[in-house]
Amino acid sequence: MSHATRRGLAAERTRRLARLFVLPLALALSAAATAGQSAPARLRLATTTSVDNSGLLAAILPTFERTAHVKVDVLAVGSGQALGLLKRGDAAAGLTHDPNAEASTLDAWVITSYRKIMFNDFIIVGPKEDPAGVAHASNAIDAMRRIAASGALFASRGDASGTYSREQQLWALAKQQPVRGGLLETGQGMSATLRVASEKLAYTLTDRATFEEVRSGLRLALLYEGGPDLLNTYAFFLRAGLTRTEREAATALGEWLADGDGRRLIAGYLAHGQAVFTIWPPGTPRSRPTDLPNAR
Amino acid sequence: MTDRPDRVTRTRHLTVGYSGRAAATIPDLDLIGGVVWHVTGPNGSGKTALLKTLAGLLPPIAGEVERRCGFGTAGAIYIHSVPYMFAGSVRRNLALAQPEDDEVRAVAEVFGLSALLGREATTLSHGEQRRLALARAVVARPSLLFIDEPEGGLDDEAIQAWRACALRAVHAREPVLMVAAHRPIAFEAIPVREIRLS
Amino acid sequence: MLAEVGRALALIVRGDVEVWQIAGVSFTVSLTAVFTAVILGLPMAYVLAASGARRARVGMWLAHSLAALPTVVIGLTLYMLLSASGPLGWARLLYTRTAMAAAQFVLALPLVVAVVLGALRGLPPSAGEALVTHGVTRARHMGWLLWEVKSAVVSGTFLAFSRAFTELGAALIVGGNIRGATRTLTTYIALEYDRGDDARAIALGLILLAVALVTNSVMHVLVSER
Numbered sequence: 001m002s003h004a005t006r007r008g009l010a011a012e013r014t015r016r017l018a019r020l021f022v023l024p025l026a027l028a029l030s031a032a033a034t035a036g037q038s039a040p041a042r043l044r045l046a047t048t049t050s051v052d053n054s055g056l057l058a059a060i061l062p063t064f065e066r067t068a069h070v071k072v073d074v075l076a077v078g079s080g081q082a083l084g085l086l087k088r089g090d091a092a093a094g095l096t097h098d099p100n101a102e103a104s105t106l107d108a109w110v111i112t113s114y115r116k117i118m119f120n121d122f123i124i125v126g127p128k129e130d131p132a133g134v135a136h137a138s139n140a141i142d143a144m145r146r147i148a149a150s151g152a153l154f155a156s157r158g159d160a161s162g163t164y165s166r167e168q169q170l171w172a173l174a175k176q177q178p179v180r181g182g183l184l185e186t187g188q189g190m191s192a193t194l195r196v197a198s199e200k201l202a203y204t205l206t207d208r209a210t211f212e213e214v215r216s217g218l219r220l221a222l223l224y225e226g227g228p229d230l231l232n233t234y235a236f237f238l239r240a241g242l243t244r245t246e247r248e249a250a251t252a253l254g255e256w257l258a259d260g261d262g263r264r265l266i267a268g269y270l271a272h273g274q275a276v277f278t279i280w281p282p283g284t285p286r287s288r289p290t291d292l293p294n295a296r
Numbered sequence: 297m298t299d300r301p302d303r304v305t306r307t308r309h310l311t312v313g314y315s316g317r318a319a320a321t322i323p324d325l326d327l328i329g330g331v332v333w334h335v336t337g338p339n340g341s342g343k344t345a346l347l348k349t350l351a352g353l354l355p356p357i358a359g360e361v362e363r364r365c366g367f368g369t370a371g372a373i374y375i376h377s378v379p380y381m382f383a384g385s386v387r388r389n390l391a392l393a394q395p396e397d398d399e400v401r402a403v404a405e406v407f408g409l410s411a412l413l414g415r416e417a418t419t420l421s422h423g424e425q426r427r428l429a430l431a432r433a434v435v436a437r438p439s440l441l442f443i444d445e446p447e448g449g450l451d452d453e454a455i456q457a458w459r460a461c462a463l464r465a466v467h468a469r470e471p472v473l474m475v476a477a478h479r480p481i482a483f484e485a486i487p488v489r490e491i492r493l494s
Numbered sequence: 495m496l497a498e499v500g501r502a503l504a505l506i507v508r509g510d511v512e513v514w515q516i517a518g519v520s521f522t523v524s525l526t527a528v529f530t531a532v533i534l535g536l537p538m539a540y541v542l543a544a545s546g547a548r549r550a551r552v553g554m555w556l557a558h559s560l561a562a563l564p565t566v567v568i569g570l571t572l573y574m575l576l577s578a579s580g581p582l583g584w585a586r587l588l589y590t591r592t593a594m595a596a597a598q599f600v601l602a603l604p605l606v607v608a609v610v611l612g613a614l615r616g617l618p619p620s621a622g623e624a625l626v627t628h629g630v631t632r633a634r635h636m637g638w639l640l641w642e643v644k645s646a647v648v649s650g651t652f653l654a655f656s657r658a659f660t661e662l663g664a665a666l667i668v669g670g671n672i673r674g675a676t677r678t679l680t681t682y683i684a685l686e687y688d689r690g691d692d693a694r695a696i697a698l699g700l701i702l703l704a705v706a707l708v709t710n711s712v713m714h715v716l717v718s719e720r
Contacts, residue, residue, distance in 0.1 A: 158673055159685065184589075185673035187685045188666075196670050199578050199588045219578060353623055368629015380620040383642055392638075393628040436628060 040071045043249040046083075046091035048162060049189035051234065052076030054209030054276055060265040064256050070249040076189075080160025086111055086239045093250040095257075097207070097234045098162030099289035106289065111237040113251070115258045116286035118266055118277040119233040119293050122166055124224040125194070125211060126152070126203035134203065140229040141173045148176040153202035155193050158185030162232070167205045170229065194218055207232050209276035216272065231292060234277070258286075305350065305440060305472065309359035312345040318357045319345045320493045327440070332486055333474040337493035343476035346493070347374055347442040350474065365439045368393045373438040377445035379429030381417040386428055389417045393436035400435060407431040407461050423454035430461055441471040447481065459483060502696035513697050520678040523591050523665075524658040527598035532651050535606030540636045542607070543614035544622070550615055557611060560604035568600050569664030576668065589670040594678070597664035602654035609653060613646030614639060645717040652713035660706060
């Protein structure tokens with residue numbers, strides 16, 4: 001399906017939704033009118049625990065809120081749950097890192113204005129002693145194979161997150177899985193899973209940002225990094241069928257992150273002295289989930 | 297005065313009361329069997345404190361109590377003016393001091409409780425509860441038996457029944473018997489000695 | 495929604511392995527915690543009640559305060575003790591069922607003590623004195639008095655079980671929701687509800703609800719019977 005048709009259908013759907021929502025919209029507008037002009041618009045942003053745990057949003061969003069006069073409420077969940085929040089209309093915009101799940105949500109006309117914002121990479125961390133020899137792996141898939149073969153423990157998110165989605169892809173490519181009992185599925189966010197890995201002397205796959213943010217309290221070492229299999233891309237998008245006020249606020253945030261002042265702040269954000277996100281290189285395609293930065 | 301050596305109880309310069317506060321000073325006593333010791337006096341004169349002190353439930357404020365037996369079986373037993381009925385049957389209450397089964401049956405017979413053995417003790421009438429309290433004490437063959445206000449709240453018939461039971465208890469087991477009551481009590485065939493508190 | 499509930503019931507009835515495994519973990523952990531809390535809590539309540547009015551009052555205050563502790567605070571405290579860098583880290587207990595049972599024990603114990611101690615303090619002094627004067631000593635003395643407050647023992651036990659079984663914060667912090675090991679009814683529902691597996695979350699919710707209702711009903715029947 002071409003982009004033109006897709007956009008056309010999305011617009012049609014938006015119109016249908018708009019008609020459906022005429023009454024609630026009118027109510028909402030009258031409520032907004034009586035609430036007075038000074039109250040800032042509110043925008044619900046569903047994002048992933050990895051972005052939230054990295055401290056990035058807490059550092060940069062206040063600037064946006066001040067200049068755009070919009071209050072952003074951040075819901076930090078797994079990527080899959082974040083997309084689910086948009087699907088159910090519980091959030092207006094999303095910032096996630098699960099290209100596969102994002103692609104199917106785009107295909108279902110749930111989200112729109114999709115843009116890659118930034119990227120970093122996943123890394124494999126584990127006990128300093130490195131019993132599986134992950135540090136000597138030739139690539140990420142080999143690293144996963146070594147963990148599975150050694151019988152070492154692996155702490156897995158086991159949730160609907162972009163990180164778990166990537167872990168599943170890597171196991172599939174490695175054509176191997178840890179032994180029974182070797183997989184610790186936490187069903188929790190990245191920091192909680194890192195903490196489990198640290199306590200249980202297990203390996204885990206993590207985004208670099210969260211690891212940098214919490215590593216000082218953990219007994220984990222960075223054992224493998226680099227390669228295309230571990231690239232971690234973050235995209236921003238809006239829910240289809242937003243009210244006008246919501247759309248304006250969400251679009252403003254998207255512009256600010258993708259092309260505005262937000263870029264500078266993201267690039268300059270350091271967690272414990274380390275840059276954790278790289279902004280999307282200018283001129284590189286960024287509107288499809290499969291797009292990758294040319295850098296590296 | 298002499299008595300069986302296992303139950304000799306003497307008091308010397310005794311003051312009784314609660315939590316360090318004196319309620320009564322007691323003339324020196326040498327308690328013997330064969331009589332009913334009747335402690336009398338107005339409300340608040342220390343009757344209960346005296347009985348509990350002699351029974352060993354309350355420490356003396358001053359002076360001393362010389363007693364050669366402990367609690368329960370063959371010892372000292374104190375019966376409250378409102379005896380506590382434990383949950384469960386009359387039979388369970390009678391077994392408080394762990395008597396033999398045939399003793400329980402015998403004492404229930406003597407105290408007219410045979411038909412009530414299976415009843416919940418808390419559902420008994422006031423008079424029946426007093427008889428049960430007396431029976432569960434007597435079945436332990438105490439050497440010293442202290443009964444607090446046994447006739448309060450009982451009608452004449454219940455009082456007669458209680459006195460008959462007490463008499464039988466004294467005859468059968470021969471404890472030293474001390475009763476606190478602010479009204480005079482009388483027993484046929486047993487002399488009563490009065491200790492008056494003021 | 496109705497279809498989801500239907501699928502949830504099917505999971506329960508057909509004996510879905512994961513549903514019953516998770517329910518099993520919840521039961522094992524909570525029953526262990528409550529059993530230990532009752533075994534230790536009853537003598538504690540008895541000793542406090544027998545140690546004089548002032549100590550009993552202090553004990554009551556302490557038990558009530560501890561019973562009101564937020565579960566996340568208990569979880570956090572245990573986490574800091576049991577973490578590899580904590581004083582008890584050598585035991586490697588963090589993220590185990592033992593750690594969860596310990597947390598729930600801390601929840602359950604003050605409840606058992608508070609309820610039973612309150613009932614023991616409500617007994618007239620003549621109850622304890624009647625036992626003493628009839629020569630009933632030590633262990634039998636405790637047995638007779640606890641039997642007098644047996645409805646409080648029952649309700650304290652069931653209250654403690656309800657609190658332990660339905661608790662989330664501490665179970666999550668010291669258990670870690672590890673699949674097949676420390677995942678319980680509450681941690682599963684809290685964290686997994688949105689994994690496209692709503693039927694399983696609903697099934698577990700139904701089990702949780704059923705257990706809460708059944709324990710409370712059983713308690714009411716036992717307590718109202720004298």
